[in-house]
Structure formats: structure tokens, C-alpha cells
Amino acid sequence: MVYKALTIAGSDSGGGAGIQADLKTFHQFHVFGMSAITAVTAQNTLGVQGIYPLPVEAVEKQMDSIAVDLSPDAIKTGMLFSEDMIECVAYKIKQHRWTRVVVDPVMVAKGGSRLLKQEAVEALQRYMLPLAYVLTPNIPEAEVLTNMRIETLEQRKEAAKKLHDMGVKYVVMKGGHGEGNELVDLLYDGEQFYEWKSKRVHTKHTHGTGCTFAAAITAQLAKEKTIYEAVDVAKRFIQAAIEQTLHIGGGHGPTNHWAFHE
Template sequence: MSAFFDLFEKPEGPGAGVAPAVALTIAGSDSGGGAGIQADLKTFAACGVFGTSVLTLLTAQNTVGVTAVEMVSETMVRAQLDAVLGDLKPTAAKTGALGSEAMIGCVVEYLEDHPMERLVVDPVMISKHGEPLMPPSAFKALREKLLRHALIVTPNRFEAGHLTGMSEVESVQDMKEAAKRLHGAGAKNVVIKGGHFERIVRDVFYDGSGFVEFGADRVDSKRVHGSGCTFSAAICARLAKGDALVDAVAFAREFISEAIEKAPKVGEGISPVNPMHGVWR
């Protein structure tokens, strides 16, 4: 276990340690522990960052599927935000599953009063099992209200298609076009994930002036539950620690590849990735 604790600054005397960077996730709970808040907090910890959380919705789910979703009240979401921001002062934040147009409006309203410079928006729309985590009516609110607050938005190709109105995002050129459209919708930076071309997985990053393409060997695995959450949380963690954005994305790209490769078999359905791959396997 020492490798994990080595990620944090060592105290020089009783209570004299340098506090770790603090990151915040605003997302839903996965009772199966593979995605959502649970994946984000594991990733923050693995990256040597102190994780804080604001729950937007609860899911009853496991590796097989989602059986129930219940929204947290907007009053409670604001109370959680007040509690975290009023004391722990996260230097970067991310959003995950927000669940409804009303919840998106609640979070956007809060961001307008309390701007977050390093905000990662992971536009979670559907679970790995295929169950919707956001009604189609909320897509427009996410695109038109939330994206303008994002330092970076991290959709997969499916999410990019829905957010941009493109019927297909099937090639690198399609990914670049979708990235341009999302930048035009207000996101300062965009990374579109998961273009599988032969044996290579490609991610496309766009900052409004040019593209960076990230490539990695494809890992043949069905243990991918929580991969999007883990990827965006790794970006958030590195931003909290002060990394430049492109460096944070490059780190997250390598981190998620290893998290997939070293994921154990858990449950009878789609097993989750392993954000704690540096601690146990």
C-alpha cells in the first residue's frame, strides 16, 4: 500500500503536511461502484488528489444493469455545493450524470454565481448497459447552457453525435467536425473519445485553433464500465494539480488504457475499469 500513500506529500512533523490538491465531482452515484461518483473518487485518490463530491442522482445498478434512478433535490445539491466550496476550495471540478434539464439548470445557475475556471464536463447520457441517464429533452440544455462553462468537454462519439446533431461520428474527420461544432457551442476545448480504427483507439483534442490526435493500442476487453467517468476524472485530477490541459488529457489517455487493461472480472455483466490499478490488480 505504500505506493498509494507515496502519491501524497509527506508531512514533516505532527500535522505539518502540505495539503493535497482538491478536486470536486458533481455527478450521480453508482451503487455497483463502477462509474459515477464512486469511479471519480477512486480516480482522484489514485492520482494523489483529495476528492470531494456533490451527488445529483442515485442509481440502483450493478454490472448487469440499472434498475432504478432517483434524482436528488435541487435544494440538497445547492447545499452540498455550498458546503464543499465554502470550506475545501477545490481547484478543479467535473460534472458527470446530471439527469434532467432542471438539474442542469440548477448547476448552471450555481456556476454563474461561483465560476469554476477548471471545469471538465463529461456529458453522461446513457449507461454502458444502454439505459438512459438523461432524457433527450435535456440534451439541448446541456449544449446551450452548460458547455459555455466548460474548460473542456469530453464526449464519446455517441454523445458527440447527439450534442451536435450529426447523424454519424464514424471517422477521425467526423470527430474533428463534431469537435468544431462543440467548440462553436461554447466549450473552450473539446476531446472526443473512442474512435476505434483497426487496432488503434483515437481521441481528438481541439482548442479552437488546431487539433491534437492521441492514439493507443486498442485493449480487447469488455471490462469498460466507468471508462468515461474515469477518463474525465483523471483530467480533472491533473488540472487540480496544476497540469496544462493538453498534458492532463495525455495523462488521462494513458491512465484509462491501463485501468482497462488491468481491470479484474467483477460481477456477471460489464465489469468496471480499475482506477486503482496502481494500488491493486
């Protein structure tokens, strides 16, 4: 059986994040990757030099084309950029009855460039969170979505509960922005928390870690794995990708998408 996954996100010309990172990750897990591109960015490891959103109609057509011929087993959303785009993507997900939806609430690039308009945050909360089978925010993104300050592990758990109350089925709270050398990633299923602990890798080459991690979860869900199994494999995948860095580019380089072997 051939498993299929669709990524709905922006294109990263540098290849470290966005559509490119998602497709590389799907491929590593032997999942056939498809894409609906929401925006084209001009970027490299030094930063984002330009963002060029596609028309909403173009995104609708891409999603419809996939739906009628190559129905995906799981979906991932990344950079949605604007309120109109978010509404469009949410409408099409509901129309096509896609349920295994991993929402990566991409807001800011590694170099600091904003990838989600401020006014689009409310649309993300209203339209996308209730459709999210899995939500994968980092700590700053969770702060924006919950409108609360997150500094402690208990506050992370409180935020995860708030996001679950907004309609998210499973919340995966990433710990990379936490303090100290031990990182803690959380999974909240509405009843209990699961924790993954890992050692911080001291490197600047972490561009695309969020995209890659969420894509790994998506690939596992496409293969009908449980949420716990999906997060567990994705966590090991991204840890290897960061540890075995490629050392390319003069800024925040990409992770190594071929480092992990099951």
C-alpha cells in the same frame, strides 16, 4: 499543498462509475476528492435497476457547502439527468466562479440505460457547454450534441469544431466507439488537433471508462497541469485501467482504478 477536486454526478452502487469512480481516480492522483450527488442509482455490472434523482435544492446545498469551506481547484460534472438539474448546476458554477470545469456529457450507461432525459440535451447545450473548460464526449454523445453523423476521423474533427463554437474551450473527443483495433482520441484547442493513438483492448469490462477518464483529466487540472499534460496522463491512466481489468461481476465489469503508476 493539498489539491482539491469536486465531482457533481450520480452515485453508482456498483462502484464502477459515477461518484465512486471519480473519487477513486482523484485519490490515485493524490487529489482530495469531494462530491455533490445528483442522483442515486441502483446498478451493478448487469445494468441499472433504478434511478432516484435528488431534489435540486439538495444539490444546491452540497455545492454551496463545498464553496464556503473547501473551494475546489477543479470541477467535474457527470450524470445531471434533468433539465432542472442542469440549470441548477450551471447557475451554481457561475455563482461560485469555478472555471476549471470538466463536463462529461453522460447520456447512456454501459448496459444501455438512459442517464440523461431527452429534453435535457438542449439544456446541456445551452447552459453547460459555455461553462466547459473541457468537454469529454464519446462519439455517440458528440453526435447528439452536434446533430450530425460521425463515422470518419474528419467528421470527428468537424464535430469538435462545432462543440468549440458552442462555447467549449477544449474538446476531448474519445475514440472508443470508433472502428478497428487502433483507437484515436482527439484534443482540439480551437486552433489545432492533437492525437493519442492506442490499441483496442478486447474486453467487456469497460464500465465507467468515461467517468474515470474525465476524472483523471480533472485531477491533473486541479494540480495545475496544462490541458495537454492532463489528457496525456489521463489517457495512460485509462489504458492501464482497461488492460489490467479486475474481472468482477457477471456483466460489464469496472476498470481497475489502481492499475496506473506515474
